[in-house]
Amino acid sequence: MPRSRTGTAARPTLSKVAEAAGVAVSTASLVFSGSGPVSDATRRRVLDAADRLGYAGPDPVARSLRQGRSGIVGVVIGERLLYAFRDPVAVALLDGLTEELAPAGFGLLLLSGSSGRTGPAPEQVERAPLDAVVVESCGGDDAPAVSTLHHRGVPIIGVEGTRLPDVPMVSIDNHGATVELTRHLVELGHRRISVVTLPMRQPGTHRGPLDDSRRATATSTTGIDRLRGVEDALGHAVAAWEASDGLIEEGHRAGLELLAGSPHQRPTAVVAQSDLLAVGVVHAARELGLRIPQDLSVTGFDGIDTPWLGDLRLTTVEQPMTEKGRAAGRMVVDVLAGARPDPVMLPTTLRVRSSTGPAPE
Amino acid sequence: MPRSRTGTAARPTLSKVAEAAGVAVSTASLVFSGSGPVSDATRRRVLDAADRLGYAGPDPVARSLRQGRSGIVGVVIGERLLYAFRDPVAVALLDGLTEELAPAGFGLLLLSGSSGRTGPAPEQVERAPLDAVVVESCGGDDAPAVSTLHHRGVPIIGVEGTRLPDVPMVSIDNHGATVELTRHLVELGHRRISVVTLPMRQPGTHRGPLDDSRRATATSTTGIDRLRGVEDALGHAVAAWEASDGLIEEGHRAGLELLAGSPHQRPTAVVAQSDLLAVGVVHAARELGLRIPQDLSVTGFDGIDTPWLGDLRLTTVEQPMTEKGRAAGRMVVDVLAGARPDPVMLPTTLRVRSSTGPAPE
């Protein structure tokens, strides 16, 4: 960051104000912080002086230095915002976070990737004045950032993904939820089930059939947990296609791949690991002339609005997206208050809707 | 924000490191800042000591105080993130901003509204350690925040919306672009044209026919400029419906209202002031049994992807959404370098596609 302060002429400081008001700085400080008794007359004199000098209150940086708190909480967002915020789940997380943090007096600083790099710029991670940081799906490309932050002693709160030692986590039961979802499909008679997975690691530059070796190098537990849920419910391995992100276009590509075979080869159901992927799969299926759910059942995950599907409503696992952010926000507040919060596991709900039906034949 | 620092035992400071290395603090400082000559031997001793003590580099807050720079740029986002980030235009702005600011060493702090209030919490606006702030569509509910920031002496960069004295702006030619768009409709034979406008002021709690009194109290110039463009191209006033936000659902409501009349009363073209509103209008039209563009032409504004429309492609005004953010980011950098950047007006492009056609009859 650039060097010296520029802009408008030197701002007045508290001591100038105190001087102008004829009181001690400490007294003036009390006027602004409100944390101590000040006579009305004095208060007025100080405020008048502040007004006269155009003093807008204590310098936040000086105050932070003194108090050992910056009032800033970071959020690590691996991708470029343009992509990250296409995902309603990421947006909801942020929303929940601010809902909880803003009233507590904390601001949210984005530590995001950019076109040149996945993961936040190291320089920022090293230099941002953070009281704490929230990391979603940590692992993979976020790892360097996370370890820098850990080294710096910045308290870390995790949301889903890899568990880190000493990091309080907010998560959902990805495995259990997918087991339940898969049982629903099995009850409908589906046996040939394929999965479209989230990226197994960041950066999501890879797409294709998910083989064992690729699977072994996964750093994202979310995708793995959801995949295992399907397999455990079925009792055997399934064909899976790994997407390079969790968005519609990737689901579309995956759908075209998975549904290419003849009616007796291709899956009768596709389990997509996000609703957006599922939307893409539905689009692909329709292009291939398949009716949903008569010819193909499709399931999603998340429970977002899907206005892209016309009347079709996705069968999906609804997760409390905003609440995840809120819970993480509360953890931040607790940690900064000196507590060691317990991990939180939020509940999910299976929503059976019109995108699933009895297996064909 | 809470008081004292908590968490892991007191972090080592630069002076501890210097002491352990047997050098002066100032020398140790040079090792980390790299801004001065240090012998290799000394450097090594200092880094070793830092390693041994688990010192992760200079405290950002102390550094900021000394240097008079926090490395943080605020973005005022009037609404709750959950709504604001549904708008691809807002997301693209943020994306462009970070693209430009992250490499320059600045982080982005969100100053957003929340469920309880529109506009950022005053406490945050007063206490955040900002080097500068970017405000989109300032005016209305952001006004208090903006004036606080101004008072604090925080340099402000504006993106669209109300012009403020002394605030460098990034904008587009909303009026001119809409004139061109409307001419296209006129050439197609359209005479009965209705407009769906963006909210005329924040908070967007109002929806309904836009009458003169309401129009007179507008604080958002974007909606007004685009509306005037239509009127100036037509040479007369038009019926307009004010939406309470710029999203799909509002466009849908507006569409149902505007298209309720008989074929000879209802408009033959609807000019929506955002692509999302246009998508909603299209949905409404289809529900009412109207074919597009045979029975009704619909135009948007922005140039976002619209995967909600099937094969229909929106005729729209494409604006450089990300570039707006980049330009604003560059302005921030310039202002902090002591420059007084000139206002920037970015170009737009009319995209004629399949949602407009000859007027019926």
Added chain:
DNA sequence: TTGAAAGCGCTAACAC
């Protein structure tokens, strides 16, 4: 190439 000293602007003890 290194060290000593000043001080960024503020708050929190403590004394009066």
Added chain:
DNA sequence: GTGTTAGCGCTTTCAA
């Protein structure tokens, strides 16, 4: 109620 004093942790002259 108000003033005095001592730093928060760092960078930056300036001198050696």
